[in-house]
Amino acid sequence: MSNGEHESNLPVGLDVGTSRIVVARSADKAHPSQYESQLNAFITMPYSKLAESLLEREGVFHEVSGGELVVTGNDAQKFAEVFHVETRRPMFRGVLNPQEPHSLAVMRSIIARLLGKAGVAGRKVFFSVPAPCLEGDPAIAYHEASIRQILKQLGFDAQAIQEGLAVVFGEMSSSNYTGIGISCGSGLCNVCLAVLSVPVISFAVPKAGDFIDTQAAAVTGELATRTRVQKETNFAVNGLSGDLVQNALTVYYDDVIQTLANTLRSTISSTQRLPKLDQSVPIVLSGGTAIPKGFLKRFTLALRAEDFPIKISEIRVSEDPLHSTARGALMAALC
Amino acid sequence: MTARIVWKQRQSVRGIEKRARQTADPLERLRYVRNQMDSRDLPCPSQWWPVRRIAAWISAAIGVALLVWRIR
Numbered sequence: 001m002s003n004g005e006h007e008s009n010l011p012v013g014l015d016v017g018t019s020r021i022v023v024a025r026s027a028d029k030a031h032p033s034q035y036e037s038q039l040n041a042f043i044t045m046p047y048s049k050l051a052e053s054l055l056e057r058e059g060v061f062h063e064v065s066g067g068e069l070v071v072t073g074n075d076a077q078k079f080a081e082v083f084h085v086e087t088r089r090p091m092f093r094g095v096l097n098p099q100e101p102h103s104l105a106v107m108r109s110i111i112a113r114l115l116g117k118a119g120v121a122g123r124k125v126f127f128s129v130p131a132p133c134l135e136g137d138p139a140i141a142y143h144e145a146s147i148r149q150i151l152k153q154l155g156f157d158a159q160a161i162q163e164g165l166a167v168v169f170g171e172m173s174s175s176n177y178t179g180i181g182i183s184c185g186s187g188l189c190n191v192c193l194a195v196l197s198v199p200v201i202s203f204a205v206p207k208a209g210d211f212i213d214t215q216a217a218a219v220t221g222e223l224a225t226r227t228r229v230q231k232e233t234n235f236a237v238n239g240l241s242g243d244l245v246q247n248a249l250t251v252y253y254d255d256v257i258q259t260l261a262n263t264l265r266s267t268i269s270s271t272q273r274l275p276k277l278d279q280s281v282p283i284v285l286s287g288g289t290a291i292p293k294g295f296l297k298r299f300t301l302a303l304r305a306e307d308f309p310i311k312i313s314e315i316r317v318s319e320d321p322l323h324s325t326a327r328g329a330l331m332a333a334l335c
Numbered sequence: 336m337t338a339r340i341v342w343k344q345r346q347s348v349r350g351i352e353k354r355a356r357q358t359a360d361p362l363e364r365l366r367y368v369r370n371q372m373d374s375r376d377l378p379c380p381s382q383w384w385p386v387r388r389i390a391a392w393i394s395a396a397i398g399v400a401l402l403v404w405r406i407r
Contacts, residue, residue: 173361176352177368196351197368276345335366 011124012115012156013330015166015323016040016107016147018091018187019209019288023114024326026334033330035323036114038073041087042106043080045069063109065102072106073113086225093187093206094130094163095143108150118155125156126329128163131190131202134267161332163325164192165199170328171284171318179282182260183325184289186210189260193268195275205263207256209289215255216248237294254298256289261302269309280311286324290317344376351375 013024013033022037038061045051047067055062055069060079062071071079080087090096090103097103115125129144130137144160151158161169167181167190177197183190186209193201210224213231217224222245230245237253268274285299300315318324351371358364 169365173364176355177365196348196355196372197365198372278345278349331362331365334362335369 009120009123011126011330011333013166013326013328013333014111014115014125014127014151015163015326015329016091016111016127016129017185017287017325018089018094019185020322021107021110021114022323022326024323024330026330033323033327035326037322038110038114039077039087040091040107040110041076041080041089042070042072042102043076043083043085043087044102045071045079061109061113063105065105070102070106070109072109080225086223091187093210094185094190094204095137095139095187096146098139104146104150107147108153111147111150112154115151115154115156121155122157123155124333125151125158126161126166126333127151127158128166128325128329129160130188131162131164131192131204133188133204133206134263137204159333161329162192162199162202163190164202165194166325166328166332167284167286167318168192168194168199168328169197169331170324170326171286172282175279175282175313178277178279179284180264181324181328182264182283182285182287182290184208184256184260184285184287186288189256189287189289191260191264191267193281195277200275201267201271203263203267205260207259208287212249212252212256212289215252216245219248220245231292232288235292237292237298253292253295257295257298257302261299261305264303265306265308274310277310280313282313283315284318284324285316286318286321288322290321347375 010026015022017040019040020037021040022035024033024035026033045068047064047069051069052064060071060075061073062069076087088100090100090106127147130140132140148158148160163183164181167183168177168179171181172179178195180191180193188204188206189208190204191202192199213224213228216227227245227249231249235246235249237250240247240250285296296315296317303315351368355364355368358367
């Protein structure tokens with residue numbers, strides 16, 4: 001068996017996020033994971049032969065759908081900047097966007113581009129799914145079944161793993177996979193308390209990166225895409241300043257952090273059958289929303305402001321926050 | 336669930352933790368922990384003795400014993 005063939009048989013991990021889709025691969029079981037990602041977004045433009053041939057010549061990732069050209073993935077962001085429009089999103093709050101008719105086709109196209117066809121029928125893939133919000137979310141079942149179907153059509157044996165649990169698998173080997181994994185993404189903050197790899201509590205908070213972008217954009221009169229770019233390039237959660245957008249981002253970041261800390265505290269406090277934990281447990285934050293400087297400090301302050309129902313050993317941000325979920329999904333697939 | 340069962344579960348979980356710490360490779364450690372926990376319950380200390388049910392059984396037993404004693 002050649003190297004390429006061997007690689008195409010190994011399991012893969014897939015993080016299906018509202019903002020990005022990330023695939024984690026391992027060349028073999030002894031080597032570190034390699035990651036590839038695409039923006040989970042698209043834009044459409046009217047079909048013309050000229051436009052299509054231009055896109056093909058430039059190697060732009062696109063498809064023809066009805067009378068439209070659909071540009072998906074990382075290329076969608078570049079086109080959105082050129083045309084000064086917002087990218088459209090196939091997912092909203094962690095699941096397929098019900099308002100978007102292209103959602104399933106775009107997801108299929110991006111996943112197929114990242115994964116390709118399974119080299120061998122039944123090749124294992126673990127893909128991330130969100131945990132239900134405390135108010136309940138019936139769309140998760142449809143979302144999970146749709147992604148599973150896409151992967152099945154590509155020849156994979158697909159299994160779902162909750163995003164928070166994937167963070168625990170990817171980050172908490174030193175505590176024997178006991179701790180609280182939090183994935184602060186675009187659509188949701190997914191939380192999982194696991195004890196020895198067994199998920200005990202899983203839930204999602206529907207305030208995350210997209211909430212910050214849209215609210216900050218609404219109060220400053222900017223496009224949400226622009227506030228997102230500013231947030232990702234030079235933003236730090238370190239108090240109010242003279243800049244209007246920075247101030248708005250700080251206010252809504254604080255809102256997200258407070259909501260996350262309070263929900264975490266109240267959910268764990270209200271759980272009746274909590275296992276007896278002999279030791280204190282770590283909390284690991286991951287995802288793009290946890291990246292800005294000052295996030296960890298604010299979250300730690302918010303969590304320690306009142307008594308927490310279990311002992312916490314440390315609170316830290318993942319060393320590779322954008323790939324934690326995909327890495328955890330890959331580890332689950334390799335087990 | 337009795338206190339003894341919970342105690343046994345905790346001992347068993349401690350054993351798994353101790354053995355897992357001896358495994359350096361994160362993947363091997365995860366594989367071991369998941370295999371071990373697959374067929375086990377986590378120890379839940381918040382479960383109470385079924386006091387009412389026990390009291391009802393004792394009362395019933397005393398009642399039957401008194402009845403038998405009276406008949407004899």
